[in-house]
Amino acid sequence: MTKSPLLAIAALALSCAVAASQAATIIIVNQNAPGIGFNDPTPATPVGGNTGTTLGQQRLNAFQHAADIWGATLTSSVPIRIGASFVPLSCTENSAVLGSAGANEIWSDFTNAPRPATWYPSALASKIAGADVATPGEPHIISRFNSRLGLFPDCLPGPGFYLGLDNNAGAGIDLVTVLLHEMAHGLGFQTFTDDETGAQIQNIPSIWDHFLVDNRNERLWANMTDAERVASAISGDRLSWNGPTVTAAVPQVLDPRSRLTISGSAAGNAAGNYDVGDASFGPPLGATPVTGQLMPVVEQPDGTGLACAPLNTTNALAVRGNIALVSRGECPFVDKARNVQAAGAIGMVVADNAPGEPTGLSGSDPSITIPSVRVTQAAGVTLRAALQARSRNRSGVIASLGIDPARLAGTDARRRVLMYTPTTNAPGSSVSHYTTEVKPNQLMEPSINSDLSHTVTPPRDLTYPLLQDIGW
Numbered sequence: 001m002t003k004s005p006l007l008a009i010a011a012l013a014l015s016c017a018v019a020a021s022q023a024a025t026i027i028i029v030n031q032n033a034p035g036i037g038f039n040d041p042t043p044a045t046p047v048g049g050n051t052g053t054t055l056g057q058q059r060l061n062a063f064q065h066a067a068d069i070w071g072a073t074l075t076s077s078v079p080i081r082i083g084a085s086f087v088p089l090s091c092t093e094n095s096a097v098l099g100s101a102g103a104n105e106i107w108s109d110f111t112n113a114p115r116p117a118t119w120y121p122s123a124l125a126s127k128i129a130g131a132d133v134a135t136p137g138e139p140h141i142i143s144r145f146n147s148r149l150g151l152f153p154d155c156l157p158g159p160g161f162y163l164g165l166d167n168n169a170g171a172g173i174d175l176v177t178v179l180l181h182e183m184a185h186g187l188g189f190q191t192f193t194d195d196e197t198g199a200q201i202q203n204i205p206s207i208w209d210h211f212l213v214d215n216r217n218e219r220l221w222a223n224m225t226d227a228e229r230v231a232s233a234i235s236g237d238r239l240s241w242n243g244p245t246v247t248a249a250v251p252q253v254l255d256p257r258s259r260l261t262i263s264g265s266a267a268g269n270a271a272g273n274y275d276v277g278d279a280s281f282g283p284p285l286g287a288t289p290v291t292g293q294l295m296p297v298v299e300q301p302d303g304t305g306l307a308c309a310p311l312n313t314t315n316a317l318a319v320r321g322n323i324a325l326v327s328r329g330e331c332p333f334v335d336k337a338r339n340v341q342a343a344g345a346i347g348m349v350v351a352d353n354a355p356g357e358p359t360g361l362s363g364s365d366p367s368i369t370i371p372s373v374r375v376t377q378a379a380g381v382t383l384r385a386a387l388q389a390r391s392r393n394r395s396g397v398i399a400s401l402g403i404d405p406a407r408l409a410g411t412d413a414r415r416r417v418l419m420y421t422p423t424t425n426a427p428g429s430s431v432s433h434y435t436t437e438v439k440p441n442q443l444m445e446p447s448i449n450s451d452l453s454h455t456v457t458p459p460r461d462l463t464y465p466l467l468q469d470i471g472w
Helices: 054-072 122-129 175-187 228-235 244-253 313-319 333-342 377-385 463-470
Strands: 002-005 015-017 026-030 080-087 099-103 105-108 141-146 210-214 240-241 255-262 272-275 290-296 322-325 347-351 374-377 398-408
Touching: 015 333, 026 054, 054 080, 054 175, 054 210, 080 175, 099 175, 105 122, 122 175, 141 175, 175 463, 255 374, 290 313, 290 347, 313 322, 322 333, 322 377, 322 463, 333 374, 347 377, 347 398, 374 377
Parallel strands: 026 080, 080 141, 290 322, 322 347, 347 374
Antiparallel strands: 002 105, 015 026, 099 141, 210 240, 255 272, 255 398, 290 398
8 A cells, every 4th residue: 555645734623523424424623723713713793504603613614514515425434534724825905715625645556446556535545445544643635725815905805705504605705615615626626646747646647547538539647648648738628527427417417508600791701600608797698599790899009999998989889789899808807798788789709818718707797687708819810800891880790699509518529528728737726627618617617606506416516426436
């Protein structure tokens, strides 16, 4: 039996266990010192079913609630220990690391190991072995969460973590959702192979790597060279999950892929279908497409438009009753949508300002009632070229925002879910998450979306099916 330690742990403090009657027992090991984190005595008002009266107790209650959800979902005769703390993590006024978690140790060639010479996370290895393989006194999972979020002006000021248990976070960030996500990483929703260098620890693949497949040549990560793994980790849409449990669940979980169709007498070379990223605001695209003339917002010296301010008379005339084409940059996507909607547009297409695959449009604003999508930088160049010959309110280029019933969002041609492999490596995110193209949003995307539920199973979510593929 071979072990590899991944993370150093702090001194253990108080712990709290999930009731033994559940399918798996999860023990929360409080690693915070007195007076901070889970032990923060700051008074707090009970909220959303969380009855704690201090900030620390509410944090612990939320952690317990997330542990209960996973405990009821998993099966293991070995209690799962999660070392947990709230500590200052990286953040600015506009962005923040919400939390992080992962396996504390990884093991290969243990009792009953399904695959020889393969790394398994400590909690899963213990479940399979039927006995605790972890180093005595060590937790199976280490997790840390941002103690400063929303509480300081230099750390994403605002509502911060919502500590209620009712999935009603509003403008806040639902802590239970974040906890469910990070616990999944610790349970094994991660590779232990370096996605930046392609190097395996001690030249041994992760169990994860046996299910990652290049969807162009059908080669598994476990069998690739380091250089091949590096290339697939930044391939955009070439890396799929090949596990049978996830693949069987995909049709009942994922919706059809959204698309932009361009046609019309003036479309020329721009005619055809375009992959798009969906917006988290406004109505979702459906079987009945939203169709209209595509008209650009023009307000910049280079002939593009950002729509970050109310549209002037000329641009308002151009987009009224039409679909507005705007450029990414300088302001939130919801501001752009709000401004073109106020000018009378029936939809919005955002052209990216950097190369890469089309990703979603983030933000939330219930007042936005028009659909919005995002296309690649290259698609934006093509569309703007087709719009050069136009009148003040007509272009002859027809845009239709709808769905492709033959393709499921975030899947390859074989309906296998794609993994997150942006063309620029994102350390800590690449490869160990689902693609952001999935629809509806999934718990294990690289960012937490506001429309997630506290669900880890089909027909809403694909997290547990992946864990089943690797052995849970």
